[in-house]
Amino acid sequence: MKELRILIVDDSSVMRKIVDRSLRQAGLNITEVFEASNGVEALARMQQTRVDLILSDINRPTMDGLELVKQLQAVENAKGVPIVMVTTEAGEAHVVRALSSGARGYIRKPFSPDQIKERIIPLLQGKK
Amino acid sequence: MQLIISAKSSGPGGNACKLAELPRVETGQRFTEALGHAAAEVFEMMVGTPLSLLDQDTPPGFADYTAMIGLAGDLCGVLSFRCGNPTAARIAGLMLGSTEAASAESIRDALGEICNMVAGSFKAQISDIAAQCMLSVPMVVSGKDYEMYPLADGLRIQVSRSFEGALVWMTLDLHGG
Numbered sequence: 001m002k003e004l005r006i007l008i009v010d011d012s013s014v015m016r017k018i019v020d021r022s023l024r025q026a027g028l029n030i031t032e033v034f035e036a037s038n039g040v041e042a043l044a045r046m047q048q049t050r051v052d053l054i055l056s057d058i059n060r061p062t063m064d065g066l067e068l069v070k071q072l073q074a075v076e077n078a079k080g081v082p083i084v085m086v087t088t089e090a091g092e093a094h095v096v097r098a099l100s101s102g103a104r105g106y107i108r109k110p111f112s113p114d115q116i117k118e119r120i121i122p123l124l125q126g127k128k
Numbered sequence: 129m130q131l132i133i134s135a136k137s138s139g140p141g142g143n144a145c146k147l148a149e150l151p152r153v154e155t156g157q158r159f160t161e162a163l164g165h166a167a168a169e170v171f172e173m174m175v176g177t178p179l180s181l182l183d184q185d186t187p188p189g190f191a192d193y194t195a196m197i198g199l200a201g202d203l204c205g206v207l208s209f210r211c212g213n214p215t216a217a218r219i220a221g222l223m224l225g226s227t228e229a230a231s232a233e234s235i236r237d238a239l240g241e242i243c244n245m246v247a248g249s250f251k252a253q254i255s256d257i258a259a260q261c262m263l264s265v266p267m268v269v270s271g272k273d274y275e276m277y278p279l280a281d282g283l284r285i286q287v288s289r290s291f292e293g294a295l296v297w298m299t300l301d302l303h304g305g
Contacts, residue, residue: 011265014223014238018174021225059244061265088248091259108252109245110173 005032009042009056019055019086025113039063043071050077058087069102082123145204146257147283147302156283163287163298166249170242175222179289186288186295190272192216195243198264202257205302209243215294240266246298
């Protein structure tokens with residue numbers, strides 16, 4: 001499998017660790033993980049770095065996930081990079097808002113590595 | 129210290145809390161079951177250790193940690209998750225995948241996320257009632273010297289479980305609307 005550089009955006013450091021671990025357990029070949037605790041940090045990171053995948057939560061105090069997705073559209077390094085929302089807010093309205101703001105996928109917390117695999121791998125293979 | 133639970137404000141779009149429109153006994157039973165399922169799902173998937181049912185209805189004692197998250201919209205209230213210090217440290221360690229002692233910051237972070245995910249999973253199971261219900265950012269209180277008082281006319285749901293032999297419990301205090 002292709003080597004991957006990923007950015008995980010979540011205000012919880014524990015959750016960033018869990019997402020990282022779950023991606024590896026799902027069999028993704030991750031070579032580098034960047035972490036950001038909010039949208040501002042994530043934007044700054046993406047100004048400097050190119051990644052293959054961004055996973056972001058939605059609900060957090062500083063620049064929520066939906067605003068981040070919108071602002072990433074203006075960042076050259078983020079063009080074409082799939083963004084997947086990882087969040088407890090999994091109601092239909094939230095999913096529609098996330099996807100219409102530019103996110104390519106949606107994973108509800110709690111999740112299993114199998115669910116991560118099911119949602120992420122097709123995106124990385126350009127199937128969704 | 130007294131902790132008065134209050135989340136009375138209307139939710140997105142000015143929705144009023146729906147609790148007053150719902151049959152009290154059936155709603156209580158359904159919410160109790162949904163909260164138990166939500167906690168079981170979160171612990172199995174994110175902590176990697178299942179919760180067990182208690183042999184008897186153990187009354188909640190004092191907790192070292194209380195994680196809380198607010199609900200507003202179709203349902204208004206606060207969900208709390210409580211446990212003792214060793215349990216909190218164990219949960220954080222399992223979530224981090226580390227054998228080293230979790231820091232106080234990591235413990236608070238882990239419990240806040242547990243509470244957040246239990247609330248999200250609970251909401252998903254009652255989506256016919258709580259389609260327009262938002263969650264706040266979680267907060268965590270440490271220390272035992274307080275009591276929680278629900279507001280009048282509300283509904284209190286309490287679910288206790290065993291985590292590796294130690295008591296953990298969740299309380300959902302909903303405002304009457």
